[in-house]
Amino acid sequence: MNTSNKPRVLVLGAGFGGLELTSLLSETFGASIDVTLIDKSDAFIFGFSKLDVMFGHKTADQVRLPYSNYAKPGVRLLRQTITSIDPERRRVTTDAGVHEADFLVVALGADYDFDATPGLARANEFYTVAGAERLRDALPTFTRGRALVGVCGAPYKCPPAPSECALMLHDYLVKRGVRGDCEINFVLPLPSPVPPSPETSRALVAAFVERNIGFIPGRRVASIDNARKVAVLDDGVEMQFDLFLGVPRHRVPDVVIASGMTESGWITVNSRTLETSYAGVYAVGDGANTGTPKAGVFAEGAARAVASDLIVKLTNSGTAKQYDGFGTCYIEFGGGRIGKVEVDFFSGPKPTGTYHEASLALRADKEHFGSSRRARWFGM
Incomplete structure (x- = not known):
């Protein structure tokens, strides 16, 4: 009442x-x-x-x-x-x-649906804070072998994040001097890293090629056999790993x-x-x-x-402004460089994306994105 x-x-x-x-x-x-x-x-x-x-x-x-x-x-x-x-x-x-x-x-x-992917609950993921902390502790022990960044289903939060993970993992291993002994593969259920922006996707794929990161688009991780250290994809292909970095299905x-x-x-x-x-x-x-x-x-x-x-x-006055379906995402390309993509979902017959090439200068834009919201919402 x-x-x-x-x-x-x-x-x-x-x-x-x-x-x-x-x-x-x-x-x-x-x-x-x-x-x-x-x-x-x-x-x-x-x-x-x-x-x-x-x-x-x-x-x-x-x-x-x-x-x-x-x-x-x-x-x-x-x-x-x-x-x-x-x-x-x-x-x-x-x-x-x-x-x-x-x-x-x-x-x-x-929420994250760990049960939707058999074996994921006992594997590593980086979409929760607790999962990120577990990987933080596991990463220093990874000195050789296969790392697999695997997305278990779409849609999922922050579409560029798995790509960022693969590129940042490359940098991390280079800095430790063990990249030559490690293999990185990335499985994504989408046809490209950022489907609304072909230009952004091409830039990310080029970054994967440059860093010798294997990219498997159009596939998802369907189950994980932790005992065998195998991820089974939705087409039945098995991929060996020594370190798994997962993105759980969402619901x-x-x-x-x-x-x-x-x-x-x-x-x-x-x-x-x-x-x-x-x-x-x-x-x-x-x-x-x-x-x-x-x-x-x-x-x-x-x-x-x-x-x-x-x-x-x-x-009881005025006219409401409708949701415009526009958003800007910042993407970590490694080496301190940030890319930016501006995506418009509703203005035209299909979504479009404008890509701004990765640079050190764009890091200030990303930092402002976070700091402006901290100040607006929390006064910090």
Whole structure:
């Protein structure tokens, strides 16, 4: 029951989408509306920071951005675990109570489905902080043999990240003086590293060739035999490894599946407004089937569209700005160089990408991407 007579907006998940959406609502309305942001974690971590942890550039504590530093007028950030979602009633139950809303935004992202790939749970992966830390500890012991960067399914978060892993692993082994004794292979279920941008893909493939990294596109790791140190691909081919660096399959959280909001594994939305089939309910980020990649910058763009729509509805004025499907991704090419690709999914008949050649100068752009959001969301 609403006892305050303020409009109530409930946002589930404090990732890129949830943080940007609640920041925008706070900037517009302050304390005149009631915004609640719920997340089970105590800190936010940029996805790209996990590679920094894995290669020993930073510690996990150094990349954590505590939610205790998030303070916005009109927004309550609660650390609670969501146990059920009723989209028809816009009612959410957590381990601490029940929340009801006039508008509900699901931004819970995607979970990792380790069970979908037999053997992966006992192998190494670098998409969780814990997995990145385990690889950080394992990498110094790898001095010769076969390293295999293997993606277990698509779609997955941050499409360039596995390519970055292979290139950064090359640099790491060169620096240690053991690259000549090590083989690196990279298995990817996509036809190219960055399908919307052929130019970016060509640059990455050229980088693989230059560094003698074997690239196997259009295939995924279907299972792992840890005893034999073999990864079995979806076509039955077996690949030996001494070091496995995996990307698990992704799926929406169980609580979202149980809500009945998903079709074909993801939340169906209007790709331009992010509205679901339930009145007053939106979905943004990795769990929503928007037709754009599962990456923070796209979740952020979708959040801006939802904020615009909510502002129009709550003020009864103006015209909402739709989600433009545009995003910029930075790619580690090794040697300190950063490439950049700007991808536009909705302006033309098919997605297009503009590639900016890797350079040392672009590192400042990537660092600004992170620092600007740390300052905006956390005041750090």
